[in-house]
Amino acid sequence: MNILVCVKQVPDDFAKVHLGENGKPALEGIDKVVNAFDTYAVEMAVRLCENHGGRVVVATIGAEEEVRPSMVQMIAVGANQAYIFAPNTADGDESSVAAGLAELVKKTEETIGESFDLIMCGKESTDEISSQVGAMLAEKLNLSFVSSVIDVKPAEAGLCVKQETEEGSASYEVSCPAVVTVAKPEYDPRYPNLKSKMAARKAVIPYLSDALTPVQPAVRCMNYQEPAKREAGVKIQEKNAVDAVARAIALMADDKVL
């Protein structure tokens, strides 16, 4: 089975983002990581190929020197090949990214000389959290789509995919090729070992600088704001827990919240 995982590099979501002097999110000092949901997708793809045979290709859109470490990392945890595509727009919204990825899928298929059976994305990225790109990509490729997938198994007619729902789960049968987005499965992504890290560092990762057609975004961000801050209130730090609770309850009673 040939699987393509679309990967996005994002600012580490453990860091709190503030607006810079130019009024835009100041991301310069924040570590760059692979979007967590994309790492779940890569792990799911690698497991699928380990159990049933196949190959995992990862691809991303970005500036080569900026995103290469993330691609190397994905090879170190089991991806067989990686590609980097230069952006198709300077100010991309989800629809322009999805258009770029649809083109990326075709170009990558031409390069490897085979077509993909399954295309995976994380269910959302931890920076913009819009959960649109996978769904839009499926539409642009006119393929079946299932979101928030936590398990994939080969089935007679293609694949059986299990979706996490608000109440539990739902199972779908899709024919290949299909597009799915991945939620957190029961397992965690593997860590690279020293040997796989060393090998990945030497990997040849092609950079396609003008493969994608320029597009205009349908949505633009006009302005950023920081949400209104709350004032911190009273801090109770007593040696004795009984005193602390008595003070807290008295304050809550004064404020009529009990």
Add this chain to the structure above:
Amino acid sequence: MKTLVYIETKNNKPFNGCLELIHEAMDLGEGTAVLIGNDCEDSAKEVSRYGIPVLVLDTEAVCQDTVLAALVSAAADTQSELILMSATQTGKDLAPRLAARLDTGCITDVVGIRKDGESLIFTRPAYGGAVLEDMQFAEGKKAVATVRGGSFTKAEAAQAGDITVKSIEIPADAVKAKLIDTAVEITELVNLEGAEVIVAGGRGCGDAQTFGLVEELAKLLGGVVGASRPAIEEGWVSRAHQIGQSGKIVSPKLYIACGISGAMQHVSGMIGSDYIVAINKDEDAPIFDTADISIVGRCEEILPLMIEEIRARKA
């Protein structure tokens, strides 16, 4: 502006988050509510009571692929320039797909819409809620957006809108993902969005036994139990209780955070609470920056005393 509101239904009842969109749609101009399925009669009546014209698309097979096809036809029939959905799992799946079919973009998790001359500005959170973005569609593009629950107030009852029922045939090849089975693992009804009091626990509870104290305090205050992601990953409570970016967005009158450090992903889900009490052993925990009352201490020591004290006051 011609606006289409997609009303999700379940067990022939309209979803509350969708009803919240009606007032906004009518405020922006000509609104139409669309319901899709073969058993929408009661829901359509309920929706029409808010004074909005209702379009029912009667179709046999109901799955996401058929609903999407029906929405494309409803958007064309009503010549809508703006299509609003609630930011539920279904809404978030359908909206970007619909946007792609209408050759436009989509905005997720909208918390406010305002007019700027002829165009609309949509505000949405990003970066775990640390930043708000004001977004605009390019000229000539239709607007598709999902709206976060609780962002708009529900409309008041008005003179009932007309109900138009139209039956539509969806070609069989529209269904690409075949639903073969659903499993209900979470049966409890957890009404976090409507709760007046929420007592929530996180990793700092340390064990299931201390998390049990969170549940006891919630019960005592007539509130609902909430949790941050680590508490769910530890298995202390089901993910139906999760509050934050990947869970529910809540705004109770009283929120008591127990052993929750205050990661942005959690805080963005509860920052709208009227009154916040936080208990944490780490005096520098970020949750204290948003709390009205911060108690530095261990949950296993503070909670039993708090329960005892409140019980004594109630007696």
